[in-house]
Amino acid sequence: MRMFIVGFTVLLLAAATPAMAEPHNRTITDMIGRQVGVPGQVDRVICSGSGCLRLLVYLQAQDRIVGVDSAEKGGLPFAADARPYAVNNRQFDALPLFGEFRGHDNPELIAALDPQPQVILKVNAPRDGSVDSLETKTGIPVVGLGYGNLTHGRENLDATLRMMGDVLGLAQRAEEIIAYFDHLQTDLQQRVSTVADTAKPTTYIGGVSMRGGHGFASTEPGYAPFAFLNVRNVAGKLDAGATDFAHATVAKEQLLLWDPEIIFLDIASARLAPSANGLEQLRKDPVYQTLSAVRSGQVYGVFPYNFYNTNFESVFANAYYIGSILYPEQFADLDPMAKAEEISTFLNGGRAFEQINKDFDAIGFSRIPVR
Secondary structure, three states: OHHHHHHHHHHHHHHHOOOOOOOOOEEEEOOOOOEEEEOOOOOOEEEEOOOHHHHHHHOOOHHHEOOEEHHHHOOOOOOOOOOHHHHOOHHHHHOOEEEEOOOEEOHHHHHOOOOOOOEEEEOOOOOOOHHHHHHHHHOOOEEEOOOOOOOOOHHHHHHHHHHHHHHHOOHHHHHHHHHHHHHHHHHHHHHHOOOOHHHOOEEEEEOOOOOOOOOOOEEOOOOHHHHHHOOEEOOOOOOOHHHOOOOEEOOHHHHHHHOOOEEEEEHHHHHOOOOOOHHHHHHHOOOHHHOHHHHOOOEEEEOOOEOOOEOHHHHHHHHHHHHHHHOOOOOOOOOHHHHHHHHHHHHHOOOOHHHHHHHOOOOOOEEOOOO
């Protein structure tokens, strides 16, 4: 018994001891202004925070992951998964757990990982000292990153990709991703550049997730697919204050006043409980039933925009589909689903949207009956 107790104590102490740091061959300045020493060659990492692993997959470095957070082990509050990067990397579920989703890391679990990560990549890293604390407790360098988006946060996104590429020795791939995003955005904008404002129907996107699922009233005034297509977004002028048009909840009375001609529904909302299910609200709420788009059957499903942070491939895929609905002549040369799978293959190494659509009752990229 004594030997067991002593051995058990030793195990506990070993689990709490910081890892033996590898030699740091260079120093970088991370995105929160910290000087971080990192090895010259980084082959083993973990990704902390919403969406970090998505960007790592884009960089084609998924084979360097040695542990995952709870989001990769069924920890998200959704029955179906709408993250194309995860659909293409089911092996993540078998990797060891190092903490909870949204960046709630467990230093003891990290220190116990075998093999040990050489670097911890952390998106949306706070400036409150917690990153330094995690580095001290684990003995592993932590690189603070941003995340950004494809519109007002594009510089942040590009900088994040470039820093991750620098740390991992994948700078060329980072530039390829950035150039691909530029190409898609330019293509979308050029397709609609000659469409007269008078030919543009008014539109609304409902059911957009933000740190969880929401009903039909949930929207993004700066919804990127609408921005790329220069559509007449009825919610586009809402003042979302410090969030820079990131999210808004619209009153029913305002939606009645706007009365959009065409409605798009983020299909993540259709998997929520009835009280928050945007599709059920459209079908059963007498107020929404009076909307012109509902009465005329102009309601269409698009893939989840935010699902453990923004799905960038879904943003562009949705933009091509929305363009095909609003401006069919300008998008007559392409199949939106085929284009979506092309985008997923470039970013994630394989097709994902048909599988996601199957898991969401095949209402993505389709007209949804609501009457």
